[in-house]
Amino acid sequence: MFSGYKLLIYTAGCLLLLAICAVRGRSGWKISVVLGLSLFAATLYWEWNEGRNASLLPLVLGQSMAELNETYVTVEGQIVSPVERDGDRVDFTVKLSRMGLGGTGADSAMSATGAEENKRGSAGKLKDTRKTGEGQQQDAGTQADDPGQQMELGQEEVAGELIAVQITLQVESEIAVAGGWKRGDRVAVQGELKQPGEARNFGGFDYRAYLRTQRIHWLLKGEGTASVQAVPPDSWGPSSLLRWNDGVRTALGAEMDRLFHEPHAGYMKGLVLGIPDDLDEETFKQFSQLGLTHILAISGMHVAVVVGVILFLLQRLRLTRETALTVTILLVPVYVLLSGAGPSIVRAGIMSMIALLAARFGMLKDGMNILAAAALMMLVWNPYLLLSVSFQLSFLVTAGLMVYVPLVNPLLCRLPRWLGGAVSVTLIAQLVSFPLTIYYFNQFSLLSFAANLVLVPFITFLVLPLGTLALLLGRLWEAAAGVIAHAAELMNDATFRAVEWTNGFSGGVLIWGSPSLLWMGMYYGLLYGILYAMKRRAEARLAPQVMEDETKPLTEPDQPQDGRGKRVWAAGIWGGAGESLQPNPFQMPESMGWSGLSALLCAVGLALLLYRGYHSEQLGGAGAISYLDVGQGDSILITTPGGAHLLVDGGGTVSFGKKEEWRARRSPFEVGAKTLLPLLKQRGIHRLDAIILTHGDQDHAGGLQAVLEGMPVSALLFNGTLAKGDTYSKLMNTALAAGVRLYPVQQGQALTPDDKTELMFLWPDPHKAGEAELPAVEDQNHKSVAFRLEMNGRSFLFTGDMDKAAEEAILLEGMQAGISSSAPIDVLKVAHHGSKTATGADWLEFWSPGAAVISAGVNNLYGHPNGDVLKRLADSSTAVYRTDLQGEIQMEVRRERIAVRHKLEPGNRAVE
Numbered sequence: 075m076f077s078g079y080k081l082l083i084y085t086a087g088c089l090l091l092l093a094i095c096a097v098r099g100r101s102g103w104k105i106s107v108v109l110g111l112s113l114f115a116a117t118l119y120w121e122w123n124e125g126r127n128a129s130l131l132p133l134v135l136g137q138s139m140a141e142l143n144e145t146y147v148t149v150e151g152q153i154v155s156p157v158e159r160d161g162d163r164v165d166f167t168v169k170l171s172r173m174g175l176g177g178t179g180a181d182s183a184m185s186a187t188g189a190e191e192n193k194r195g196s197a198g199k200l201k202d203t204r205k206t207g208e209g210q211q212q213d214a215g216t217q218a219d220d221p222g223q224q225m226e227l228g229q230e231e232v233a234g235e236l237i238a239v240q241i242t243l244q245v246e247s248e249i250a251v252a253g254g255w256k257r258g259d260r261v262a263v264q265g266e267l268k269q270p271g272e273a274r275n276f277g278g279f280d281y282r283a284y285l286r287t288q289r290i291h292w293l294l295k296g297e298g299t300a301s302v303q304a305v306p307p308d309s310w311g312p313s314s315l316l317r318w319n320d321g322v323r324t325a326l327g328a329e330m331d332r333l334f335h336e337p338h339a340g341y342m343k344g345l346v347l348g349i350p351d352d353l354d355e356e357t358f359k360q361f362s363q364l365g366l367t368h369i370l371a372i373s374g375m376h377v378a379v380v381v382g383v384i385l386f387l388l389q390r391l392r393l394t395r396e397t398a399l400t401v402t403i404l405l406v407p408v409y410v411l412l413s414g415a416g417p418s419i420v421r422a423g424i425m426s427m428i429a430l431l432a433a434r435f436g437m438l439k440d441g442m443n444i445l446a447a448a449a450l451m452m453l454v455w456n457p458y459l460l461l462s463v464s465f466q467l468s469f470l471v472t473a474g475l476m477v478y479v480p481l482v483n484p485l486l487c488r489l490p491r492w493l494g495g496a497v498s499v500t501l502i503a504q505l506v507s508f509p510l511t512i513y514y515f516n517q518f519s520l521l522s523f524a525a526n527l528v529l530v531p532f533i534t535f536l537v538l539p540l541g542t543l544a545l546l547l548g549r550l551w552e553a554a555a556g557v558i559a560h561a562a563e564l565m566n567d568a569t570f571r572a573v574e575w576t577n578g579f580s581g582g583v584l585i586w587g588s589p590s591l592l593w594m595g596m597y598y599g600l601l602y603g604i605l606y607a608m609k610r611r612a613e614a615r616l617a618p619q620v621m622e623d624e625t626k627p628l629t630e631p632d633q634p635q636d637g638r639g640k641r642v643w644a645a646g647i648w649g650g651a652g653e654s655l656q657p658n659p660f661q662m663p664e665s666m667g668w669s670g671l672s673a674l675l676c677a678v679g680l681a682l683l684l685y686r687g688y689h690s691e692q693l694g695g696a697g698a699i700s701y702l703d704v705g706q707g708d709s710i711l712i713t714t715p716g717g718a719h720l721l722v723d724g725g726g727t728v729s730f731g732k733k734e735e736w737r738a739r740r741s742p743f744e745v746g747a748k749t750l751l752p753l754l755k756q757r758g759i760h761r762l763d764a765i766i767l768t769h770g771d772q773d774h775a776g777g778l779q780a781v782l783e784g785m786p787v788s789a790l791l792f793n794g795t796l797a798k799g800d801t802y803s804k805l806m807n808t809a810l811a812a813g814v815r816l817y818p819v820q821q822g823q824a825l826t827p828d829d830k831t832e833l834m835f836l837w838p839d840p841h842k843a844g845e846a847e848l849p850a851v852e853d854q855n856h857k858s859v860a861f862r863l864e865m866n867g868r869s870f871l872f873t874g875d876m877d878k879a880a881e882e883a884i885l886l887e888g889m890q891a892g893i894s895s896s897a898p899i900d901v902l903k904v905a906h907h908g909s910k911t912a913t914g915a916d917w918l919e920f921w922s923p924g925a926a927v928i929s930a931g932v933n934n935l936y937g938h939p940n941g942d943v944l945k946r947l948a949d950s951s952t953a954v955y956r957t958d959l960q961g962e963i964q965m966e967v968r969r970e971r972i973a974v975r976h977k978l979e980p981g982n983r984a985v986e
Contacts, residue, residue, distance in 0.1 A: 075591070077124050085117045123457050129291035130235050135175070139269060148174040148264045149237060149294060153304075154313065156320050157255045158351070161739035162243045164252045167290065168261060170235040236290045238270075239263055244298040246736045251299040257320050258313040259304040265296030274703040274961035276977055277588070277756045278749065287458040319411045323347060326412070329548050333559040338566050341370075345533070346541045348372035348414040355741055360573045363583055365504070365511065365522035369533055372413040373468060374422035379534060380409050381426055399434040403427050417452070417459055418468035424448040425472075441476050445469065463514050467507060474506030475499060481605035484612040500527045505601060509594040512586035512687075516755035521582045529569060537565050585785065587690040587758025593683065600680040607673035614669065690758040691717075697831065697865040697967040699901075702753065703957040703977070704745045706907065706931030706938070707773035708874070711754070715866060716828025718763040722872055724750055726776020746777030751784045761786040763827060766819075766861075768874030769854035770797025775805060782808045791825075793838050793859050794818030795851040818848065819859060821887070835861045836884050837876060855906065856880055862899065867969045869898075871921060873905035873912070881905075881917045898922035900972060901965065902952070903929070908939020918950045925953040925974075932958045 076084055089110050096106035132139055155167035241263075243252065255261070270293055273280035285291070296302060307314065327349050331339045340352035350358075350370055361367050369375075381402055388398035410423035425441075425448045432444075449469055452459050459465045479498050486494035504523050512518055519525070540562040547555040576582070589597075691713070698713040704725025712720040725745040754762075765787055767775055775797070781787070782805065790809050796802070809816060820840045825833040837860040841849075851857055858874030902923035905912035907930040926947055930938040939956065947954050955963045961977030 077121070081117060081121065085113060088113055119454075120457055127286060127289055127458075130232055131173070131292070134232060142267060143269050145175060145267045146265070147267045147294070148262065150262045151237075151260070152307075152313070153255065153257050153259045153261055154236070156257055157252070159249070159252055160351075161742075162737040163739065164241040164243065164255070166239050166255065166257075167288075168237050168239050168263060168294070170232045170237060173232050173235075235292075236288070237267075237292045237294050238285060238290050239265070239294045239296065239302075241265075241296045241299065241302060243737075246734070248299040249736065255302070255304050256306070256317055258307045258311070258317040260307065261305075262303045263294060263296055264301045265294045268293045268295060272978075274957075274977055275749070275753055276700075276962055276964065278753060278962075278977075287461050289458075315411075323349065323412060323414070326545065327352075329545060333544055333548055333555060334563060338563045341566060342541045342562065344370040345538060346545060347412070348416065348419065351740065357570065360570070360577055362515075363517070363577050364519050364525045364573060365507075366525060366529060366573070368467075369530060371416065371418055371464065373418040374425070374472065375530075375534055376413070376538070377406070377409070377419065377422040377426050379538060381406065381430070383539075396434060399430050403430045403434070406430070417462050417465040420452060421448050421465070421468045421472070424451060442473065445472055445476070463510070467510055470510060471503055471507050475502055478502045478506065478602070478605055481602070481609045484609050485605075487612070496527060496531065500530070506598075509589060509597050513588045513594070516588060516752070516758075517583050517585050519577075519583045521576050521579065525573070525576055529572065532565075533569065537562055537569070540565070584688070585755050585758065585760045586688060588756050589687050589690070593687055596683055597680070597687075600676050600683060603676035604673050604680060607669045607676060611669035611673065688758075688760075693717075693966075695866075695968075697868075699870065699965045699967060701903070701927045701929060701955070701957060701963040701965075702750065703961045704749055704777060704929075706934045706936070707745065707777070708768070708903075708907075708929045709745075709750055709777060710872065710903065710929075711757075711759075712863065712865075714827045714831040716830065718827035718831070719759050719761070720764045720766060720827065720833075721754075721762050721778075721781070722766045723768055723774040723874070724765070724777030724781055726772045726774065726778075728772050728776070744777070744780065746780030747784075750777045751780045754781070754785060759785070761788065764789045764791055764825070765814075766859060766872075767792040768859040768872075769793050769857055770795070770799075770802045771854050771875065772799075772801065774874065775802060779805050779808060782812055782814065787812065787814045789815045789817060791817045791819050791859070793854070793857045794820060794841060794848060795838075795854070795857050796848050797854050798850065798852055819861075821884075831863070831865045833861045833863050835859065837880050839883065855911075858905075860884065866967050868900050868967050868972060870901045870903070871899045871923070872903045875906040875909075875912075877906070877911050878914050878917075881912060881914055885916060885920055898924070900924050902926045904939065904943065904947075906938075907931075907934075907936070908943045909936070910940040910942055913943050913946065915946055918946055918952070922950070923952050925955065927963055928954065928956045928958075930956065930958045934958070 092101075092106045092110050092113075095101045096103050129139070131137075131142060135142065149168060149170055150172040151168040151170040153166050154169045157164060157166040159165075241252065243249065270282040270285045270290075272282040307317075326347055327343050330343045330347070333339075334342050337354035337357055340354055341357060343349040343351075344353045348371065353370065358367065358370075361370065384402045384405055385398055388401060393401070406423050406427050410419050413419045425444050428444045428447055429441075452465070479502050482498040482502060483494065486498055489497065500523060504526065508518060540558050544555045544558040544562060547558065693713065693715065695715050697715045698711075700711040700713075702709040702711060702725070706728065707725035708723040709725040710722040712722065714720070727742075727744050762781070762785060765778060765781070767778065767790060769775075770793075779801070787809070796806075806816070818841075819835045819838075821835060821837055822840070823835045825835075827833075838857045855875040855877050856879060858876040858880065860871070860873045860876050860880070863870040863872065899921050900923070902918075902921060902925070904926050908928040928939045944954065955974070955976065957963060960979050963974065963976045966973040
């Protein structure tokens with residue numbers, strides 16, 4: 075949450091609170107001092123890691139990050155990650171030992187012996203130069219005009235710097251070459267040094283920040299396998315174990331591919347081996363919607379099954395308890411490595427090893443201490459695990475089970491023991507993971523509890539063991555392995571059908587905005603209050619509330635006494651003297667009443683908290699317009715003062731020609747699925763009241779496919795024409811299948827979402843009379859939907875990709891459309907990304923916009939926005955906002971002013 079001086083301020087505040095508690099006697103001095111020292115040490119340790127987590131290259135080279143960006147370099151080092159291929163791209167991480175600036179070819183080669191001095195290619199020995207803004211200079215200060223000259227950085231200067239390498243394969247035959255690269259290889263790589271992309275929308279995924287948690291600050295992009303020269307290590311080292319582990323996992327994955335058909339092979343690799351790369355995308359989507367993806371991530375469930383099976387087998391082999399525990403402790407790290415060593419599996423592995431070790435020496439303590447020890451060891455090793463979603467969910471759910479399950483168990487005492495245990499664990503896991511689930515994934519299925527209760531045991535105790543057994547028998551008894559694999563596939567088919575059927579219920583998935591930390595803290599507190607009060611109430615029903623020595627007469631001052639002088643309970647309260655004590659169902663002890671009232675108050679508080687979290691967006695009568703950064707495309711979200719949500723276009727990933735099959739990636743980047751839909755969910759938008767598709771070009775319509783598939787939409791307004799291409803037809807068919815109402819709009823029509831908002835459509839021109847079918851139009855730009863938005867007394871003009879011909883037609887027919895040049899607009903969305911084909915001088919003079927927004931991609935191939943358009947905007951004294959420079963641009967619209975903020979530059983502005 076905090077770093078730098080803010081972290082120090084909050085740490086000081088916490089230390090002060092500890093001191094106050096100690097002075098007031100709330101806690102002892104010893105525990106306060108221990109807590110204070112721990113907190114102070116943690117703060118220093120985090121800041122120490124933050125200070126070291128910076129790139130060495132700008133300091134060594136004397137260049138800024140911006141100056142080094144897009145520089146051609148040659149690096150040498152060791153591969154320290156698995157080498158992964160997805161289509162035509164190969165990814166791995168290199169730990170640098172040397173680096174050279176410049177170079178135009180493969181001018182360095184790794185020697186077979188691994189000597190420090192490497193042989194150089196035709197460019198000769200790398201020269202020691204320094205690159206400045208004007209070029210490269212030699213140490214003596216002379217200008218180095220030869221572009222092949224480089225600067226060599228020694229091992230001591232850049233050693234330890236991590237760089238993420240991305241190699242784009244050029245021909246299919248290079249797949250085999252890349253397949254020979256392994257973790258531990260010493261490599262020389264040439265390519266373009268680039269900074270990772272940062273979040274360009276508010277709340278969007280920040281790739282740069284993510285890589286920083288991996289201590290990576292640069293990408294190196296190379297073309298073809300010729301840009302990489304790899305040599306296997308010539309001696310054993312620490313990386314050799316991981317290299318061997320990668321090979322074993324690859325071999326096991328290949329064995330799974332041999333035993334199972336698709337999509338079962340990818341599913342079983344994720345389930346048994348923790349290799350999710352080949353999982354069918356549609357299957358993953360179905361599992362994700364029901365909150366079942368944790369099954370595919372190796373975690374404590376898998377470790378518990380493996381440990382149980384190992385102990386059972388060792389017990390059958392007549393080994394002593396101590397020997398069995400010792401052998402199991404030694405085998406757990408092997409399983410952790412083979413399973414990929416993700417945060418959840420490491421946590422489960424460490425916890426199981428501590429528990430087994432404590433049991434081995436008869437020192438087994440409570441689980442919370444074991445969990446804390448596992449967390450401490452992992453965070454000391456890598457503090458940035460604290461920011462990992464997998465780490466957070468794994469530890470939070472495990473801690474939640476320890477804290478909340480004992481509170482729930484008394485409430486389920488009437489159920490059979492096996493069913494009560496399954497219900498309590500599943501229920502608590504769902505309740506505890508709920509805040510983090512909606513924070514990171516912004517959706518929650520109401521059917522998730524039922525799906526987890528039924529499918530998790532089925533998969534864990536049937537499918538998982540069968541898949542593991544088939545894998546173990548694959549090379550020993552192929553016929554038996556085939557039968558077992560077929561049985562597992564039948565069970566998988568049943569699982570897939572059940573998941574698809576469950577997801578078929580409309581309204582089962584709720585979309586939530588990301589809550590605040592305060593909201594999550596209140597949620598856990600109220601949940602604990604409800605369960606604790608209900609536990610006390612349940613216990614009160616089953617046990618006397620007052621000891622005999624503490625009894626008081628309820629109705630008669632003199633109660634009969636027994637021979638020992640003890641009072642005998644009146645028959646009105648208990649069954650009578652001498653009978654077994656049974657609670658009277660018509661008498662409620664006082665503690666039950668307080669427990670019931672406490673539970674009711676906490677339940678009301680939790681209900682209000684959930685309602686507030688679900689309806690998180692509160693604009694206080696203001697409207698909002700967000701010009702989203704979707705690259706080279708348009709997408710604008712309008713939220714009216716009345717709470718209606720209108721989406722104008724959806725961006726789209728433009729592809730040039732059909733790719734060869736081998737280049738296809740498992741999950742290619744698509745603007746709608748990767749950017750637009752997550753942003754809408756993250757902002758708590760449960761339904762779009764309308765989508766306005768200005769025209770059918772891919773950079774406006776492509777991203778809407780994912781939106782229609784992932785979110786309820788009431789209406790789709792379009793330009794009344796049909797665009798060519800299968801993607802447009804698929805989009806319209808998806809809308810029809812989802813029950814979305816389709817409206818072709820034209821000049822003169824209006825839409826009124828609420829009493830403070832009105833959309834007046836200015837274009838396209840009306841259809842010809844008697845035209846029964848929607849016409850197919852190839853040039854969609856001229857038919858782009860254009861409309862004027864009046865909201866809270868402010869005016870906005872949206873133009874899509876309309877051309878100058880459409881602009882001129884609107885100006886000529888301005889009076890018929892109900893517009894006047896005497897009513898200037900506040901903000902203009904510049905047509906066609908600032909292309910020279912629109913935004914003429916007469917258009918700007920007519921509308922006199924106070925500000926203009928240009929949506930264009932960074933370094934796009936079309937040169938948008940055009941220089942002449944920018945000059946015309948400057949001449950008309952129009953303030954210009956650009957998504958390619960400023961990222962997302964948000965405007966809060968009130969009657970008195972329009973407040974503007976943008977993602978990539980600090981500060982707010984206002985359009986008066």
